[in-house]
Amino acid sequence: TPTAAGTRLLAHAREILGRIDAARADVREDITAPRGTVSLAMSMSMAKLLTVPLLRFSLAHWPGVYLKIIESSTGYIPGFVSSGHADLGLTFSDEASVDLRFQHLIDEELVVVSPPVAKRAERANRASSDLASLPSISLRALSALPLVLPGNPHSLRRLLDQYQQREQVEFRVIAEANAIPQLIELAQAGVAHTILSFEAVRQEAERGLVHLRRISQPRLTRPVFLCRSDVLPLSMAAAAVADRVARIITDAGPAAARG
Secondary structure: OOOHHHHHHHHHHHHHHHHHHHHHHHHOEEOEOOEEEEEEEEHHHHHHHHHHHHHHHHHOOOOOOOEEEEEOOOOOOHHHHHHHOOEEEEEEEEOOOOEEEEEEEEEEEEEEOOOOOOHHHHHHHHOOHHHHHHOOEEEHHHHHHHHEEOOOOOOOHHHHHHHHHHHHOOOOOOOEEEOHHHHHHHHHOOOOOOOOOOOOOHHHHHHHOOOEEEEEOOOEEEEEEEEEEEOOOHHHHHHHHHHHHHHHHHHOOEEEEOO
């Protein structure tokens, strides 16, 4: 059985060997035909938007690229990229280590997620996958709703707390749950309302499982950043994936205001 020091040494050795393999692949690849493994860390909400189109494009155009999608809380993602466990990451903040480089992609709009409505209104809501055509709710009305939100230090909760302080309102938070599927399930079951990004809950709304509303002025948005190491070199394959990720997200449509 290895000692604690031996275990740490083994982890470093594996990381070094992985970088050697990446370097070999990098010098062999052609810019028009990238090759090698690329790991991308992101939250569940971004994975719902990005995974299918990214993997579809990769399989069709980059047969030599092996994609690894890492789903994680955004709080851990900068550390993954800093340590080399992920080549790229998607975060909702650029407040992290100085050894990272952040590229602002979009400001995605957050919406109120409520229990499903009556059948006639449900059909109208289900037919619309366009953020601009969603009904609105005033900030005052929102503050009266029973909400289930993520707890601190979740990035979404920190953003919502800043929003409350800036607009001088206080949300009626009756419970906390950090997982997006739990928040959607609670809204679907009629237990409470919640606040999520439009893309995180678009599919459920289209199926009539929940009812979505935009928040009246001021709109509530959060930034999305693509981060990479500012110290470790980025392979051609990872650079190609970064470019495609940025393109998919910025082309996502009305759910985002381009920055």
